[in-house]
Amino acid sequence: MLEHGHNHYLVFAALAIALMSGFTGLSLTQGASRMTVARRKLMVALSAVALGGGIWSMHFVAMLGMRLPVPYFYDALITLISAFVAILLTGISLLIVHFGHRSGLRITLAGLCLAAGIVSMHYIGMSGIQAVRPVYSPSGLVIAVLSALILCVASFWISYGGRERRNILVGTLGFGVAVSSVHFIAMAGTDFFPVDGTDHRGFWLSNDILAFGVTVSSFVISGAFLLVSVSFAGQSKVAVEPKETETLTTAPETVGAIIVPAVKVPYEQNGRIHFLPADEVAAVRAEGRYTFLYHETGRLFSPWSISEAQDRLAQAGFIRCHRSYLINPQFVAGFERKKDNGVCFFSGAEQIEKAPVSRSFLKEVRAELGL
Numbered sequence: 067m068l069e070h071g072h073n074h075y076l077v078f079a080a081l082a083i084a085l086m087s088g089f090t091g092l093s094l095t096q097g098a099s100r101m102t103v104a105r106r107k108l109m110v111a112l113s114a115v116a117l118g119g120g121i122w123s124m125h126f127v128a129m130l131g132m133r134l135p136v137p138y139f140y141d142a143l144i145t146l147i148s149a150f151v152a153i154l155l156t157g158i159s160l161l162i163v164h165f166g167h168r169s170g171l172r173i174t175l176a177g178l179c180l181a182a183g184i185v186s187m188h189y190i191g192m193s194g195i196q197a198v199r200p201v202y203s204p205s206g207l208v209i210a211v212l213s214a215l216i217l218c219v220a221s222f223w224i225s226y227g228g229r230e231r232r233n234i235l236v237g238t239l240g241f242g243v244a245v246s247s248v249h250f251i252a253m254a255g256t257d258f259f260p261v262d263g264t265d266h267r268g269f270w271l272s273n274d275i276l277a278f279g280v281t282v283s284s285f286v287i288s289g290a291f292l293l294v295s296v297s298f299a300g301q302s303k304v305a306v307e308p309k310e311t312e313t314l315t316t317a318p319e320t321v322g323a324i325i326v327p328a329v330k331v332p333y334e335q336n337g338r339i340h341f342l343p344a345d346e347v348a349a350v351r352a353e354g355r356y357t358f359l360y361h362e363t364g365r366l367f368s369p370w371s372i373s374e375a376q377d378r379l380a381q382a383g384f385i386r387c388h389r390s391y392l393i394n395p396q397f398v399a400g401f402e403r404k405k406d407n408g409v410c411f412f413s414g415a416e417q418i419e420k421a422p423v424s425r426s427f428l429k430e431v432r433a434e435l436g437l
Contacts, residue, residue: 068134068198068258076131080124081246083284086291087120088241091156092225092234093294098164102380110160116290117160117180117241118153121187123283124245129191130277132253136260137197140276144194148187155183163226167429173226177219184248185214198258206255213251217244329382331375333359333366342366344382348397349418350375352390360418387423387431395434408432 091113098106125148159179162172188210192200221244225237329344342361349360352372359366368375376386384392387410399413401423408423410431423431 068136068260072128072253073131073133076127077250079284080128080131080249081242083127083287084120084124084245085238085242087116087123087287088245089234089238090287090290090294091117091120091160092237092241095160095164096234102377106164110157110164114153114157114160116287118156118183118187119149119283120287121152121156121184121245122149122191123280123287125188125191125249126276126280127284128246128249128253130280134198134258139196141194141196145191145276148191148194151190152183152187155179155186159183159222163222168226168433173222174219176226177222178215180222181211181214181218181244181248184218184245185211185252188249188252192252192256197261199261201257201259202252203255203257206252210248210252210255214244214248217247220244329379331359331368331379332370333368335366339369344379344384345394345396348394348412349421350379350384350392351418351421360412362417365417385427385431385434387421387427389424391421393421393431398435401432401435401437 094113094116095109098109101109126145156179159176162176162179166172189202217240221237221240224240225233227233330341331344331347332339332341334340342359347359347361350368350370350372351358351360357368357370357372357375359368370378372390372392376384376392379392382394383396384394387393393410397412398410400411402409402411406425406428408428408431410421410423412418412420
């Protein structure tokens with residue numbers, strides 16, 4: 067059996083990478099429920115790369131800090147597979163919580179899936195070591211798996227029990243602790259033995275080559291972390307993530323360090339086009355070929371189609387509740403469930419008392435209203 071230890075500086079570097087990737091991944095999907103499906107898929111994919119790539123980078127930064135008395139290498143294909151497994155399983159966990167009604171069961175399943183990704187990535191990556199043979203103790207294996215399950219489920223419950231900034235910050239800490247703890251708990255239950263007559267055919271990665279790849283991935287994660295943290299630091303609780311759609315705006319409002327444009331909604335009156343701030347509109351309704359705005363001054367005709375209104379008003383927080391209705395959750399004063407559909411009731415908008423919620427939009431509306 068070979069004695070092994072770790073470089074303490076690289077241990078702290080590995081933890082820092084886990085924390086940065088966790089913050090980046092969890093922040094990217096904040097407000098995803100208000101995004102279009104296509105944009106939400108993109109954010110989930112980017113978040114999966116950040117989180118899964120962070121798991122992989124953390125593991126191999128820590129492995130670069132491992133000290134053995136004999137030289138050892140890594141199988142390139144197995145090392146690549148370990149990265150893909152981490153990203154894939156992390157992506158599945160994010161799909162579970164970002165598509166469909168976010169229930170306690172879904173959050174738990176997502177945490178279990180993330181735990182499977184961390185554990186699978188670790189042991190697949192370890193199986194790629196050449197010139198030495200890792201041997202795992204049963205107790206170390208069991209403790210590593212249990213700690214992954216408990217910590218990852220807890221991290222997801224914190225992160226998705228609410229989507230405020232504090233949830234993301236505490237969830238980031240939970241993710242970083244989960245990834246790091248599983249690695250070092252598993253390593254504590256691992257012994258290494260030399261292998262004689264190792265076959266050197268195939269593409270192997272030395273520690274020098276691996277260090278190059280890990281440095282690149284860590285640089286990308288750090289850059290993404292800085293970009294996300296700048297937006298996160300200046301974000302107010304009521305700010306909504308901007309949608310990549312061209313909108314008519316009034317003078318921009320400053321929120322911390324971020325300039326958030328106020329969306330303007332056009333309407334026609336007396337042969338002229340006028341504009342209203344979106345936050346004064348309670349609902350938008352399509353009636354045949356026409357679209358109407360519900361405002362405290364009355365029902366106003368808008369030149370936008372209902373589809374165009376949905377695209378442009380998404381960044382103002384409007385959600386679709388029916389094929390003919392968009393609603394502003396700020397004006398919703400009550401909700402009633404009726405079998406497989408529902409009704410939203412309004413306050414502060416005399417021109418509209420209620421709006422139907424169809425079955426296809428019921429889950430999204432309930433989630434937005436915190437139900």
